[in-house]
Amino acid sequence: MAKTASKDTAAKTPARPRSKNPTDTGKVKKVSRAVTRLVEPGSQVDCEHCGERVKFQAKMRHQQVICNVYEKSKWVKVVHYHAPCYDEAKQPFGAPLD
Numbered sequence: 001m002a003k004t005a006s007k008d009t010a011a012k013t014p015a016r017p018r019s020k021n022p023t024d025t026g027k028v029k030k031v032s033r034a035v036t037r038l039v040e041p042g043s044q045v046d047c048e049h050c051g052e053r054v055k056f057q058a059k060m061r062h063q064q065v066i067c068n069v070y071e072k073s074k075w076v077k078v079v080h081y082h083a084p085c086y087d088e089a090k091q092p093f094g095a096p097l098d
């Protein structure tokens, strides 16, 4: 005569806020890493090193370094650098991959 509480429990479970990084597929290693990418039109990010906008300029084809930052195997944030700034900052998340 055990009571069945499973339905009740399911109903009470609150909807979890989206806490997962959408770019995290689960296949990649959960450590901080950096990649080099061309700056894209409409870029709206600021450089972590100098604080200036990572701006798209058609003629310049600037490069940026995008870093996925993990702490204790948990994704924390994405940070952007101008490519030269990343070198100046001494590549805090390792050598960028192409």
Ligand SMILES: [Zn+2]
Pocket: 047, 048, 049, 050, 051, 052, 081, 082, 085
């Ligand atoms: Zn910069």
